[in-house]
Amino acid sequence: MYADEVNNLAREIMLEKEKAASALELERKMAEEKLLEELRHKEEEADLKLKKAELLSKSEIAAAVAEEKLTYMKDVRNVKQELEALHMILSTQSEDFHQSHTVHKLAVGAFALEDAMKRGGPLNKEITLISSSYGDSGSDPLLDAVISCLPEAAIKRGTLTPSQLSQKFEDLKSEVLELSLIPSTGGGLISHVAAKLVSAMKVKESGRHSGGIAAAVSKVQCYLAEGKLSDAAEVLENGVQGTKAEVVVADWVKSARDRAVMEQMLLLLQAHATATASSLA
Structure with missing residues (x-):
């Protein structure tokens, strides 16, 4: 009888071990599944954060590019305005220089003509100098009228x-x-x-x-x-x-x-x- 009890006890112990092992296995599986689930969740969160970061990065890059482009356009506009102002200044200076040069040539020509007339010599060179005072940029109606009235013989041979x-x-x-x-x-x-x-x-x-x-x-x-x-x-x-x-x-x-x-x-x-x-x- 004692032996039966021992056997029964042994079977119960075995069953308990099997139950315990099953319970442990179940817990292990559940823990593993939970861990895997948490891992998947972490991965999803990481992917989401990465995507957000990428979107944010793209937005920031786009914003930075837009800002850089805007700054560039402003710089270009400023440079263009400065160039236009410089061009106006240079054009004015060039026109002033041209007019000054024209007046100088006209004055030199007039005084050269006076000197040649004092000597009574030919006036071709002096008249040519006066005629060319305006160069290729235009002419002076008064100057043209004066030259057209000069006696041809006086120009060629003097007076x-x-x-x-x-x-x-x-x-x-x-x-x-x-x-x-x-x-x-x-x-x-x-x-x-x-x-x-x-x-x-x-x-x-x-x-x-x-x-x-x-x-x-x-x-x-x-x-x-x-x-x-x-x-x-x-x-x-x-x-x-x-x-x-x-x-x-x-x-x-x-x-x-x-x-x-x-x-x-x-x-x-x-x-x-x-x-x-x-x-x-």
Whole structure:
């Protein structure tokens, strides 16, 4: 009987062990499943955080890029504004420099023209210098008008100076007085002899004669002394009109008028250069 109890007890112990083992195994499995579940949960949380981090990172990057782009655009706009301002300054300075250079060339040309006229030499170089003062950038209507009015012969060969005109007139005076007594249609030997005698008398009296060619000669001398070349040419031309002296004085009259035109144009050029320079001051 004792043995039966032992056997029963042994079976009970075995059953208890089996139950305990089963319980342990169940607990182990449950713990393992719980651990795995927690691990999966942790992994999901980690993935979610990673995705959030990636999204946040992309947003931050996008925001940073947008901000950088905005800053760049602002910088570009500022640089563009600075460049435009600089361009305006440079354009103004360039225009001022060009105008200053133009005025300088115009003034130099005008003074060179005056010097050449004092010498009575050709004026080609001086006129070319004045004409080129505006370069390729444009022209000056007043300057163009002045140059177009200049006598071509005076530009190529120059003009007689006032002193040369006075001297040449003195050389012509006797012949003018003589030929002015002969009609342009001509005259015989007696007419020529008589003209010489009368002209000799008129030369002596020309200083106090009040009319005729002698008076004209006297006026011409006065106008030459005053520098009124155009008036001198007109008086002489009218005084010898219809006489043989017309041909003799023709070159002198033209030379005097050419010189008068050149002097008037020179004064106009110098005044124009001065006015232009004053406008830039």
